[in-house]
Amino acid sequence: MGLANAPDRFGLVSRALHWGMAALILGNLGLGLALMQVPPGLSTLWLYGLHKSLGFTALVLVLVRLVWHRLSPPPRPLPAPRPWQDRLARATHAALYALMVAVPLAGWSAASASGIDTVLFGRLTLPAIAPVSVAWEDWAALAHRWLTRALMAVLALHLAGVAARLAAGDGTFRRMLTGRPAGG
Amino acid sequence: MCIAATEASRKREGSAGAGASRGDPGQARGDHREMKGSARVSAYLEGVSVSGRLRIGVMLHLRLSLLAVLALLALAAPVLAAPVAYRLDADRSTVGFETDFGEDRITGRFPVAEADLRIDIQRPGNSRIRVAIDAAGAEASFPFAAQALKGPRVLDARRFPQIIFESTRVLGNPAAGGRIEGLVTIRGITRPVTLEAQLYRQDGTLPEDLSRLSVVLRGAVSRAAFGADGWADMVGDEVRVVILARIERAE
Numbered sequence: 001m002g003l004a005n006a007p008d009r010f011g012l013v014s015r016a017l018h019w020g021m022a023a024l025i026l027g028n029l030g031l032g033l034a035l036m037q038v039p040p041g042l043s044t045l046w047l048y049g050l051h052k053s054l055g056f057t058a059l060v061l062v063l064v065r066l067v068w069h070r071l072s073p074p075p076r077p078l079p080a081p082r083p084w085q086d087r088l089a090r091a092t093h094a095a096l097y098a099l100m101v102a103v104p105l106a107g108w109s110a111a112s113a114s115g116i117d118t119v120l121f122g123r124l125t126l127p128a129i130a131p132v133s134v135a136w137e138d139w140a141a142l143a144h145r146w147l148t149r150a151l152m153a154v155l156a157l158h159l160a161g162v163a164a165r166l167a168a169g170d171g172t173f174r175r176m177l178t179g180r181p182a183g184g
Numbered sequence: 185m186c187i188a189a190t191e192a193s194r195k196r197e198g199s200a201g202a203g204a205s206r207g208d209p210g211q212a213r214g215d216h217r218e219m220k221g222s223a224r225v226s227a228y229l230e231g232v233s234v235s236g237r238l239r240i241g242v243m244l245h246l247r248l249s250l251l252a253v254l255a256l257l258a259l260a261a262p263v264l265a266a267p268v269a270y271r272l273d274a275d276r277s278t279v280g281f282e283t284d285f286g287e288d289r290i291t292g293r294f295p296v297a298e299a300d301l302r303i304d305i306q307r308p309g310n311s312r313i314r315v316a317i318d319a320a321g322a323e324a325s326f327p328f329a330a331q332a333l334k335g336p337r338v339l340d341a342r343r344f345p346q347i348i349f350e351s352t353r354v355l356g357n358p359a360a361g362g363r364i365e366g367l368v369t370i371r372g373i374t375r376p377v378t379l380e381a382q383l384y385r386q387d388g389t390l391p392e393d394l395s396r397l398s399v400v401l402r403g404a405v406s407r408a409a410f411g412a413d414g415w416a417d418m419v420g421d422e423v424r425v426v427i428l429a430r431i432e433r434a435e
Contacts, residue, residue, distance in 0.1 A: 040417070040418035114335060115335030
């Protein structure tokens with residue numbers, strides 16, 4: 001099984017990135033929502049660090065994915081029954097990539113502006129990417145919150161597209177899951 | 185006049201009346217149990233003889249402290265008729281604090297940057313104290329707390345690197361447990377505050393030796409009153425403070 005992509009199938013690297021990031025993003029979305037309900041205390045402090053660590057990991061992986069797709073272009077989408085569905089799928093994918101970059105960047109900015117170190121997995125301290133400022137922090141936190149909501153909305157669209165493809169039985173889902181060509 | 189209570193005697197009494205960590209008031213960190221302890225405490229002043237004869241015993245009850253203070257009043261002792269300047273031993277002085285963090289607590293300390301201390305042992309009401317605390321040098325029980333504390337949402341230490349306390353009135357006798365009313369300035373906002381005060385002589389000094397003393401001040405401030413109310417959804421508003429100042433009479 002090839003690591004690289006081919007004109008009619010996804011290679012192992014692209015599929016691993018896709019499913020790994022799916023798990024990472026869905027898990028971190030759940031963690032972020034849970035953090036809004038978790039009572040503060042020393043016993044829950046590590047969860048904030050975990051959220052930042054997973055978010056930064058997702059940011060690195062999406063950049064790796066973009067570079068990988070330049071090196072090994074993925075197969076073109078299978079044609080949808082209607083042209084507007086193709087356009088919507090392209091827009092959804094573009095929005096997904098943009099948000100996968102923007103959401104963690106906004107969170108990192110908010111953390112930097114708070115003056116509190118962003119420490120990954122309790123070891124690596126990230127440099128600040130915003131000045132220490134209440135105004136910066138408020139805007140970045142607001143952006144992080146609304147961009148996350150947009151990401152959830154776009155993910156819902158993506159899942160709706162997956163459901164439509166599964167219903168149509170065109171093999172799109174299978175080629176991302178198994179690497180086999182749609183018609184194979 | 186002399187002061188019989190030493191830091192060591194205070195420790196032997198099983199209390200950090202200073203709210204200092206057990207064993208060494210120089211490590212004051214504002215232990216919650218000690219600060220909140222409401223045990224009735226006996227403190228007493230014991231007179232020393234005037235020409236070897238006069239002896240007075242007075243029982244005092246201090247709400248927050250478990251220590252006993254022995255202060256010996258002696259008319260034959262050198263009389264300090266006016267406030268005397270003391271200088272701060274900054275390396276051995278500290279400002280401990282604690283606040284609530286959910287069900288846990290954040291503790292920490294500030295260095296004392298400078299102090300202008302004019303103390304009249306004979307007439308404490310004449311005493312004047314001005315202390316500057318180094319907000320930018322704050323330490324806390326975990327790194328994030330110190331960073332949040334110094335950050336723009338709380339102390340904003342870059343813009344306001346010092347916290348200032350200036351006394352306006354001294355009530356009672358600190359050697360036996362008094363109070364100091366004053367003004368504290370945090371983030372450029374000045375508010376009144378009242379501190380409980382206790383005076384000790386330092387370990388290894390004689391009761392009549394007033395050249396080296398330890399002053400313990402305790403009180404609490406509301407963060408919101410000073411606009412230092414960041415992270416209010418996670419961190420409590422009340423900050424309890426214990427100041428241990430080791431001072432030496434200026435020559």
